[in-house]
Structure formats: C-alpha cells, structure tokens
Amino acid sequence: MIRVVLVDDEPMVAELNRIYVERVPDFKVVATARSAAEGLEALQSQPVDLLLLDIFMAGQTGLDLMAEIRRRSLDVDVIFVTAARDAKTIGKALKLGAVDYLIKPFEFERLQQALEGYRATHRMVRAEQSLSQAELDAALSRRSREAPGETELPKGLDRATLTRVCQAILDLPEDSPWFRSEDLGAQVGISRVSVRKYLEFLCGRKVLKMEPSYGGMGRPVHRFCLPPTQLEELRRFL
Secondary structure (H helix, E strand, O other), X not given: OEEEEEEOOOHXXXXXXXXXXXXXXXXXXXXXXXXXXXXXXXXXXXXOOEEEEOOOOOOOOHHHHHHHHHHOOOOOEEEEEXXXXXXXXXXXXXXXXXXXXXXXXXXXXXXXXXXXXXXXXXXXXXXOOOOOHHHHHHHHHHHHOOOHHHOOOOOOOOHXXXXXXXXXXXXXXXXXXXXXXXXXXXXXXXXXHHHHHHHHHHHHOOOOEEEEEOOOOOXXXXXXXXXXXXXXXXXXXX
16 A cells, blocks of 8 residues: 555545545555645654645745655655746756656646556565566556546547546447447447547547448548557557
8 A cells, every 4th residue: 555645734635535535446545735834744753755846835835845845855756736837846856856747737647647656666676686677667657658548638628528538439339349439429429520630639648449341332431440559559549
C-alpha cells in the first residue's frame, strides 16, 4: 500500500482529492493537513510514501515545505496539486524534485495517470533486483507518456460524447468483435456521421483497428474492432 498525505488549506478540496486518490488501487490517504507545518508534522509522525501538496497556503507555501523536506532528507516523494501555473513556480517545483505537477482544476483521469505512473516507478525502485537499461527506459517512458484523457480533441468532438462512445464499444458482445459506425451510433444515440468521427479519432490513436468490408453491393463499408491488446488504452478515455 502506498501511503499518502494531502496538504491543502481548503477542506473541501482536500476531501475531494482524498476520494480521488483512494479510487486508485494501492493508494491510501493516511493523513490530511491544512498547512505546511501540519504537513511536516504528519511526515515526521508516520511512514509516508507520497505527498500531494498545494502551493498557495497561509504562512509557509508548498514550495517552502518541499525545500524543508529536502533539507531534512525526508524519504518522501511529492506531487504538486495547485492552481499555480506560472513558469517560475513550476520550474522551482521541478528543480526541488517533484515527480509530477497538476494544475487545478483537473480531471480525475489526470490524477489517476500521475498516481499510476508513480506506482509503477515506486515498485520498480523498491524491488531488490538489478534493472537493465531497457527495463528502466520502459518505466520512464510510461511515466512520461501523454495521458489520453488529457489529449486535446479535434474540433467538433467533445469529451463527454467520446466517453459514451468508448463505453458503448466496451459493452459490445465479445463474440462479435467487428462493428460498424451506424450500429454504434444507434447504441450511443448519435448519427452515423458523428460517431464515425470519434471512431476515426480512436483509430488515429491506434486504439481501434479499421478495415473495409466488402460483404454487400456498392461501396465498401468500413468496420472497426478493438484489439484485445488495446483494451486498457480504451479504458483510459473513460
């Protein structure tokens, strides 16, 4: 279990982040704090793996707390969760060794990506084994890979409809892997032309496979399928 401390001076935000964190397997919030001083006390009173840290707080800032953590050589990683978006602040946070930086407001999927990336690295560095360069490169690549949920969608597409399309694909019968845009459009409740745009977007992301079908008369009809190897990639859009 990865033990997490939340430091945010807004109780409602801290509670929402606690719910978000504990939706991700293997993470447990062991304490919340409303100031840098309370956060430091929490770190010193129990084992903690990860700190989710705001910057703008009364008294000491989150950057002040992280600098103190580094000065004391405390064994804890830090992900900033903050509204601070200026380059100078972000640069200082990264120089202090933040493993990720989330700008408020953010979607749950972005936090999930950060935590899952951290979990993979956390397990790797704590395993009592030697790593090859290839294994290390693969782990670092997963950490830096762009989250599909954060990808800017092409003009004319919206994220809510994309989520419905992806869920409809997941709900298709397993014994019929291939489907057409008109069939999925009827299931989602949008036109064939509209759903086709979302399917082509997913094909461009290498999540779906598309090929022409020559089963009938006239022009070929394109059909789509979700390869089993891309199941988790599709779920990342939900």
